[in-house]
Amino acid sequence: MHYTQMLLSKAIDDNNVQALTKYGITAKDCATEGDRQTLRYILDYAEKNRGQAPGYATVTAECPDFVYTPQVGDSYEFLAREIKKHSAKVQFAELVNGKLGEQFENVGQKDIFKMFEWLQSEVESIKLRTSVRSKIGTDIKSDAEAFLAEYRRRKDGESFKIWRSKFPSINEQIGGYLSGNMYTWHGRSGRGKSVFTMEEAIEAAVQGANVLVWAMEMSRFEWMARAYSAISARAGIVNANIDGIDYEAGFENRALLTGKLSDEFEAGFEIFLSQMAEGEHLAGNITLRAADDADFFTRDVKQLEADILATKADVVVVDPIYLMDYEANTSKVAGGDVANTSKRIRRLAGLTGAVIHVITQADEVKDDRDDEGNRELRAPKRAEIKKTKAVLEDAANVFGIDTLDGAGIIEIGKGRNGGEGTQVEVLYLPNYGIVREVETGEAAVSQFDF
Structure with a gap:
């Protein structure tokens, strides 16, 4: 016919x-x-x-x-x-x-x-x-039963997941990281973007998540050294005196990188690694693809999707987006290639149900110094996101970060569900694996006996 x-x-x-x-x-x-x-x-x-x-x-x-x-x-x-x-x-x-x-x-x-x-x-x-859709979208009246069924699945923790941040104030303000969302982190060069997102990746793995990390600026050995330092610090494996203050810390990152652990610490480190292999310290898993991996030559969104599916990743870190293989610039405008890439990553988060943390850079500024020329701690504003504003628009939340002399700051620059403008003060000693929110008020006072 x-x-x-x-x-x-x-x-x-x-x-x-x-x-x-x-x-x-x-x-x-x-x-x-x-x-x-x-x-x-x-x-x-x-x-x-x-x-x-x-x-x-x-x-x-x-x-x-x-x-x-x-x-x-x-x-x-x-x-x-x-x-x-x-x-x-x-x-x-x-x-x-x-x-x-x-x-x-x-x-x-x-x-x-x-x-x-x-x-x-x-x-x-x-x-x-050549497909023919019989139904477009969702009818919010007639599909209410489907919503209720999804609500019940989320209530039972079956189809929806919230991965808690390591930083309590972020959980308080945004409720944690919701599956299916993209989150953007930005900071000026060398201020700790990779460290903050590594901490969030480890925190998710502690909670039982399968985590995928695309570390396109760091070698495998460097990322693993930082991660082992951070994970061991959570367990308080090492006591460290830093500037006269005693801390529960991890294996020193520089000593791991240079192969200069003392014999005693080296023996302890081997025990720590064997414990990790037996399932201690991390309830979940972290799969790392690093800059020097020989098989890590395709870095586009399609490969990211394939890796997410292969690892069944719940949480993903893309560090940084500007080292990915960009999508075609179909709009023919400046920045259209990275904008298309950002949009596809956002869609990929929704498609796979993963939390995707995306790192980009902030513009360098001249107003972060006092009258004597000393640099001050200042998180970049969302208008200072470099490369493209698409990573701002596509993200559920945007976090600006800065670090200086053992201190750090995280500022929520965009909050789809609230929290915009909130600042989190951080103790920042990554060489010892210590990156945690500074306790204030009653929580801080309760640490001391008077």
Whole structure:
């Protein structure tokens, strides 16, 4: 049966050209050039005549190959599905008989996995172009039962997860990190962005999360040394006297990096690592992909999605976004490539249900010094985000950070659910694994006996 001509005939009879748009019927879906000519004529006529369809006699006169079918009883959805089904077969045949062989010659013989990625992308594109949706979006009245079912799943902790921050004030202000959201961290160069997000990654793993870290600026050994220092500090494995104050600390990061632990501490470190291997210290897991990993050469959003699915990641750190392989700049405007990348990461968070922490830089400023020229602790404002504002717009929360002489600050620069402007004071001694919120008020006083 000639479903395209049946659909066009029905649209003419019903004066319903909008049905063609609703079901996404395009010239590419038409089986013959005559059908394409007829579709174009009907759409052009409607555009020039306030959406009205031409009469069947007019269409027959203007389009010689059109065969009018009166009183078509089938639904628009049925006819559209049949047209799209045939279109999918034609497009797939064109792919197999045309571009597939060419792609194999050019790419597949060198890198078969890249060809598989290309083929998967092409097939997905065909599926998207030829699918017919019977329902658009959610009806907030009739779908209330579905909401209630989701509410109950969230109440039972089945479909929704909140991962608590290491910093109590962040939990107090935003309620923790909600699954399916993207969070942006920014700070000027060398101020500790990687350290703060590492602490949040470790905190999630302590709670049982599967964590994926893309550390594109740090070597594997450097990131692991920092992480082991931070994790051991949580357990208070080492006592350290820093500037006359005793702290429960971790293995010294610099000593780990340079291989200069004392014999005693080296023995203790080996015990600590064996405990981690047996499941102590971290209830969850952290999977690291670092700058010097030989197999970490593709760094686009598609690879990030593949890694999230492979590791079943609940929490992800992208450090930093500006070292990713950007998406195409389809808007042709400055910063459009990273903006598209940010948007896709935001969608990826929603698609996978992961919490994704994204790091970017803040602009350097000249107003962070006092009258004597000494630098002051000042978190960057959200207007100072460098590279693109998309990472601001796409994030549920934006955190500006700064550190100076053992102190740190986190400022919530954007809060979709509140907390904007809140500042968190931090004790910042990362060489000893100590990065924690400074206790104030009664909590601080209770530490001392008078």
